[in-house]
Amino acid sequence: xxxxxxxxxxxxxxxxxxxxxxxxxxxxxxxxxxxxxxxxxxxxxxxxxxxxxxxxxxxxxxxxxxxxxxxxxxxxxxxxxxxxxxxxxxxxxxxxxxxxxxxxxxxxxxxxxxxxxxxxxxxxxxxxxxxxxxxxxxxxxxxxxxxxxxxxxxxxxxxxxxxxxxxxxxxxxxxxxxxxxxxxxxxxxxxxxxxxxxxxxxxxxxxxxxxxxxxxxxxxxxxxxxxxx
Numbered sequence: 001x002x003x004x005x006x007x008x009x010x011x012x013x014x015x016x017x018x019x020x021x022x023x024x025x026x027x028x029x030x031x032x033x034x035x036x037x038x039x040x041x042x043x044x045x046x047x048x049x050x051x052x053x054x055x056x057x058x059x060x061x062x063x064x065x066x067x068x069x070x071x072x073x074x075x076x077x078x079x080x081x082x083x084x085x086x087x088x089x090x091x092x093x094x095x096x097x098x099x100x101x102x103x104x105x106x107x108x109x110x111x112x113x114x115x116x117x118x119x120x121x122x123x124x125x126x127x128x129x130x131x132x133x134x135x136x137x138x139x140x141x142x143x144x145x146x147x148x149x150x151x152x153x154x155x156x157x158x159x160x161x162x163x164x165x166x167x168x169x170x171x172x173x174x175x176x177x178x179x180x181x182x183x184x185x186x187x188x189x190x191x192x193x194x195x196x197x198x199x200x201x202x203x204x205x206x207x208x209x210x211x212x213x214x215x216x217x218x219x220x221x222x223x224x225x226x227x228x229x
Contacts, residue, residue: 001046002096003117005037007109008054008079008088013211022056024109025063026210028219033210034060036112038070044117046105047072050095052088054079086183093174108165108209112219115205120168125196127168128188131207132156161199163188164207172196 011023018026024034034051041049049067053060053076067074077092089106096104105117120127134156141150163184176187191197208219 001105002048002050003041003046003105004089004092005034005049005051005107005109006085006088007034007060008052009109010055010082014213021059025059026216028112028210028216029223032063033110033112034064037107038064038067038072040113042070042072050075050077050092052077052079052092054082083180084182086177086186087180089183090174090177090179103168103170106167106169110210111165112210112223113164113166113205113207115166115202115207117166117168119200122200123198125170125172126191126198128197128199129164129166130161130199130201131164131205132158132203133160133162161201164202165209
C-alpha cells in the first residue's frame, strides 16, 4: 500500500517556530511530526510513502531521506510554489504510479493519530476519517434546579464530527482536483455531491491536529497517555 503526506504548507499559525523550519518538522515529545506519521504508516503495513514538499523542503528531505532508517520507501513531489492541498496532491499524480484501481492513503502534515487507516477502505472512490468535535471550552453541568453539578474540561461532542485530515482515495480523485486550491473546498464537496465519499467514524482513537503552540503542549500530554509510539 502507498500513502501521501501533505507537507508543503507554510505553517503560518505556528510562527515563529515555522520561520526557520517547516511545520512537519515541529517536534512533539522531541520527535518531528513527520517521523510520527511515517512510523504510524509503517505500523499499519503501509511502506511506500510520497511526501509532498515545498516550504523549507530541504529539511524534510535531509531528515527523512529515502525512508530506509524507518523501514519504508520514501519519494518526494516538489511544489515550486504553494498549490494548496488539492493542487499538491494533483502535482503528485504521476509519481504515485500503479493501476487505475489501486488506492492510496493521504494525511495532512500536521496530524498525529493512532487510528486504523484501513477502515477507510470502505468505498470504491474515497474514504474520509471523522473524529468527534472537541469543545474548545470547558462545559458546565447543571442539575434540574440549575445548581452547578460539575465541570467537564473540553469534552468531545459525540453527535458532531469533523474531518480528521486522513483519507483513502482511488485514482478517480484526480479527476476532481484543482491545479491550485484546497481539496477541502474543491474535490471533497464535488465527490460528496456525487456520493463518492464515504466516512468512517473514529470515536476512541487518539487524534490531534497541530495548529497552534497550545496544540503542541496538549498533544504531548495526550500522546503520553495514549502511548502512540
